[in-house]
Amino acid sequence: MNVEKIIENIKDRNLSSYFQNNLLVVNPFQNHKIENYKYSQLNKIDFSKNHNCIRELDLNTKDNFLKMFQKDKTIEEISTKHINWDFNGPDSAIRLASLAEDPFVYIFNLDIIDGDICIIDIALYKELNFEFNFSNKDKMSIVIIDSNHNTNKNPRYFKFNVYEKSNIEILQMSYNKVSSLIFYEFNQLNSSVVNLTVLQANNIHLRNEYYFNLGSECICKISGANFSNLGINDNYSFIQHSKPNSSSREVFKSIINDGAITNFQGKIYVNKVAQKTDGYQMSRSLLLDDISKSNNKPELEIYADDVKCSHGSTVSKINEDQLYYFNSRGISSELATKILKKAFIQEVLGSIEDVFLKELSDKMINNFL
Amino acid sequence: MLNINNLKVSIGDKEILKGLSLNINKGEVHALMGPNGSGKSTLSYVLSGKDKYKVSEGSVDFKGKNLLDMNVEERANQGLFLAFQYPMEIPGVQTSFFLRTAINAKRKSQNLSELDALEFAKLLKIKAQELNINPDMLKRDLNVDYSGGEKKKQEILQLSMLNPDLAILDETDSGLDIDALRIVSEGVNRARNKENAFLVITHYQRLLNYIKPDFVHIIADGRIVKSGDYSLALELEEQGYEKMAKA
Numbered sequence: 001m002n003v004e005k006i007i008e009n010i011k012d013r014n015l016s017s018y019f020q021n022n023l024l025v026v027n028p029f030q031n032h033k034i035e036n037y038k039y040s041q042l043n044k045i046d047f048s049k050n051h052n053c054i055r056e057l058d059l060n061t062k063d064n065f066l067k068m069f070q071k072d073k074t075i076e077e078i079s080t081k082h083i084n085w086d087f088n089g090p091d092s093a094i095r096l097a098s099l100a101e102d103p104f105v106y107i108f109n110l111d112i113i114d115g116d117i118c119i120i121d122i123a124l125y126k127e128l129n130f131e132f133n134f135s136n137k138d139k140m141s142i143v144i145i146d147s148n149h150n151t152n153k154n155p156r157y158f159k160f161n162v163y164e165k166s167n168i169e170i171l172q173m174s175y176n177k178v179s180s181l182i183f184y185e186f187n188q189l190n191s192s193v194v195n196l197t198v199l200q201a202n203n204i205h206l207r208n209e210y211y212f213n214l215g216s217e218c219i220c221k222i223s224g225a226n227f228s229n230l231g232i233n234d235n236y237s238f239i240q241h242s243k244p245n246s247s248s249r250e251v252f253k254s255i256i257n258d259g260a261i262t263n264f265q266g267k268i269y270v271n272k273v274a275q276k277t278d279g280y281q282m283s284r285s286l287l288l289d290d291i292s293k294s295n296n297k298p299e300l301e302i303y304a305d306d307v308k309c310s311h312g313s314t315v316s317k318i319n320e321d322q323l324y325y326f327n328s329r330g331i332s333s334e335l336a337t338k339i340l341k342k343a344f345i346q347e348v349l350g351s352i353e354d355v356f357l358k359e360l361s362d363k364m365i366n367n368f369l
Numbered sequence: 370m371l372n373i374n375n376l377k378v379s380i381g382d383k384e385i386l387k388g389l390s391l392n393i394n395k396g397e398v399h400a401l402m403g404p405n406g407s408g409k410s411t412l413s414y415v416l417s418g419k420d421k422y423k424v425s426e427g428s429v430d431f432k433g434k435n436l437l438d439m440n441v442e443e444r445a446n447q448g449l450f451l452a453f454q455y456p457m458e459i460p461g462v463q464t465s466f467f468l469r470t471a472i473n474a475k476r477k478s479q480n481l482s483e484l485d486a487l488e489f490a491k492l493l494k495i496k497a498q499e500l501n502i503n504p505d506m507l508k509r510d511l512n513v514d515y516s517g518g519e520k521k522k523q524e525i526l527q528l529s530m531l532n533p534d535l536a537i538l539d540e541t542d543s544g545l546d547i548d549a550l551r552i553v554s555e556g557v558n559r560a561r562n563k564e565n566a567f568l569v570i571t572h573y574q575r576l577l578n579y580i581k582p583d584f585v586h587i588i589a590d591g592r593i594v595k596s597g598d599y600s601l602a603l604e605l606e607e608q609g610y611e612k613m614a615k616a
Contacts, residue, residue: 325457327441328417328450329471329527330478339470343461 039263039295040207040234117141117356122158122182123148131159134166141354144172146182155181160194162186164215167193171357173364177203184208190215190243197352198224198252199361200233201368207234214274216243223352225345226262227255228368237266239279241307247278253345255369257288267299270307279309286344287317288337341369370395370566371416371436371535376427378408378415385411387591388427393535398567400577400602403588404610409570410454412588413539417451418444432534446478448534452524452541459511464523465493467511468530475531496529500556517544525556536560537568542576554579574606587613 122130123146134140144158162168172184180203186194192215200206206229212220226233239248254262268279285294298311318340326336342365349365352358371393378386385408393399403409415422416429418441429436436444459467473483484492497504500522512520521541528536538557542550557567557580569580577585577599585601586593587610595601595613605613 322457322459324419324441325453325459328445328453329467329531330442330445330474331470332442332474335470335474339462340459343459346461 036236036265039261039265039297040232117143117354119143119145121145122156131161133161133163134168135163139167139169141357142168142170143357143360144170146172146174146180147176155183157183157185159185159187162188162192162194164189165191169195169352169354169357170197171352171354171361172196172198172208173360174198174200174206174208175202175364175368177206179205181207182209183211185211185213186220187213188215188218188220188246191217193219193221195221195351195353196223197348197357197361198222198226198235199348199364200224200226200235201228201364203229203233204231206232207236209236210238212237212239212248214239214241214243214246214248216245218243218246220246220248221351222248222250222252223348224250224252225254225348226252227341227345229256229260229262230258232261232263234263235265237281238269239267239281240269240271241274241277241279241304242271243273244275244277246274248280250281251347251351252283253348254283254285254294255288255341255344256285256292256294259289259291261293261295263295263297264313265295265297265299266311267301268309268311270300270302270304270309272303275304275306277304277307277309279307281311283313284344285315286341287315288341338369370432371568372428372430374428374430376412376415376429377425378411379423379425380411380421384425385591386415389588389592390427391586391593393566393568395534395566396563397584398561398569398580398582400569400571400580400582400585401588401593402571402574402585402602402605404572407588408591409588410539413451413537413568413570416444416537417441417449442474443478445531445533446475450528450531450533450536452521452528452536452538454539454541454543456512456520456524458513458515460513462511463507464509464511465507468493468507468527471527472530492530496526499529499559500526501552502526518546518549521545521553522549522556525553529556529560532560533565535566535568537570539570540572541569542571542573550576551579574602577602 118140120132120142122144160168166189174180186196188194194212196210198208198210200208210222212222214220220239222237222239224235226235233254235252237250239250241248248268250266252264252266254264256262262285264283264285266281266283268281270277270279279300281298283296283298285296287294294315296313296315298313300309300311302309318337322340323333323336326339327333331339345365349358349361352361371391373389373391376386376389377384389408389412391399401409401412411422415424416436418439424437431444431447431449434447436449439447469484469489472489476483493507494504497507502522506515506519509515512523515523521544524541536557541553545553554576561567567580569576569582571577582599582602585597585599585605587595587601587605589610
């Protein structure tokens with residue numbers, strides 16, 4: 001089994017069935033000749049050294065795999081009051097727990113009331129794979145929290161089917177992961193909108209892969225930030241424009257220090273029929289010292305002849321002149337650096353629209369940056 | 370307040386200030402005028418503590434302490450302020466947040482408690498109004514996409530918020546239209562008092578019509594070659610730098 005086959009499968013839209021059959025045996029890290037995993041060198045990480053670097057972050061959202069809340073509630077209010085369990089498939093959390101280590105994909109149909117917030121704590125059942133169907137016409141917000149101190153034995157797989165004209169905003173947070181490989185697949189049907197924000201911090205080894213398949217007139221926006229990581233932090237994205245008139249915007253920002261390595265590899269893939277595609281991809285890294293490393297590999301694969309696609313990549317350090325400007329106003333270099341780090345990822349945070357999602361992201365930033 | 374004695378400064382192998390001396394007492398406004406490349410901006414950077422400038426000789430005494438021993442932020446917190454010729458753009462940092470951070474840094478160095486959000490907002494509103502700054506500007510990223518005039522107003526806003534003992538204005542008049550020049554000058558005049566001092570660096574005499582200096586100095590080739598009162602600026606306007614520097 002190899003990962004190239006996963007990529008082949010994603011082009012044929014058979015990823016979920018592929019995972020149902022093969023998930024347990026995929027181990028791409030053992031073969032560094034695979035192009036998409038060339039920077040993911042696990043043998044470079046000393047896991048034992050970093051085990052005591054776990055920092056607690058209390059979001060008050062834990063203990064339930066799936067929670068739904070009404071909007072305009074504070075974290076304190078919603079943590080004690082969850083409104084609505086409504087999904088098909090396994091009928092209780094207990095049942096889910098008893099099914100752990102099951103390689104099959106569980107399907108949830110989420111029929112969500114306008115403005116509700118759904119929190120999915122994917123670390124709670126750490127061996128399970130899930131598929132979520134979103135069919136709401138109104139805008140809804142989802143938080144995906146992925147945090148546990150254990151090593152995941154197997155890669156995991158999550159699929160999100162976003163139906164026609166649906167509009168979802170997702171905040172996906174990964175922190176305190178020791179070793180983890182997760183595949184996220186978003187299947188966007190015509191005229192749907194997905195606004196995905198990814199925050200990753202304090203992980204020892206993390207690789208997240210994001211697969212998007214866009215129908216016609218779809219909008220896909222991905223904004224990612226990773227900071228204060230310890231080993232290797234990997235992000236791979238594959239955005240496939242399958243039909244005409246869809247647009248994708250992707251920005252990934254990394255702040256790297258203390259000898260950590262951040263990899264970003266992203267491909268915009270435009271099918272032959274996907275005319276008038278508008279694709280944009282940007283990855284930016286801020287290196288805080290000279291022992292850390294950033295690998296960026298932007299890719300375009302275009303088969304249509306009337307499209308607009310661009311990509312770019314930058315690596316920089318803290319701007320000395322900006323630091324001097326802060327100092328000249330009496331602000332210490334330490335505080336200025338902290339402010340400049342947050343400023344660097346401000347573009348990513350600015351893409352979050354939902355107030356509750358903003359609140360959670362602020363907590364994560366303040367805790368780890 | 371500021372006592373510069375025989376200051377020699379170089380960048381790399383090139384000596385720029387070649388034995389400059391200047392004495393500024395509190396309550397005074399000094400104007401420093403000179404042609405391009407005479408060392409005006411170098412002097413302002415050296416006083417604020419920017420690296421890359423090597424002091425080979427001389428001393429600078431600020432409020433009885435050795436200024437050259439302090440780092441950039443210590444100098445600022447001791448009460449020295451440089452209004453930059455080219456203020457930095459800081460994307461991602463809101464202007465009002467920057468101002469509040471700067472004020473609180475100074476208060477912290479004086480062992481004062483932080484200014485709370487309400488007090489700060491009140492003070493900022495008054496100061497911004499005085500300089501005719503639109504409150505929406507303060508929500509924008511610091512100096513990003515500001516016009517030349519807006520950036521200079523921003524520097525003067527910082528000056529009036531931080532209330533320094535010694536303010537150095539490095540060609541604050543460059544890039545300003547007539548209205549902005551008047552507003553900025555009024556801002557400076559409002560900040561003037563018996564306890565503080567100003568060093569106004571400029572090419573042109575026009576700024577000094579608005580900010581009346583007590584002393585005018587002409588700098589050429591890294592030294593002060595002539596000092597006098599306001600009439601020296603008028604004389605300079607008539608005769609030009611070349612003639613005056615030689616005289």
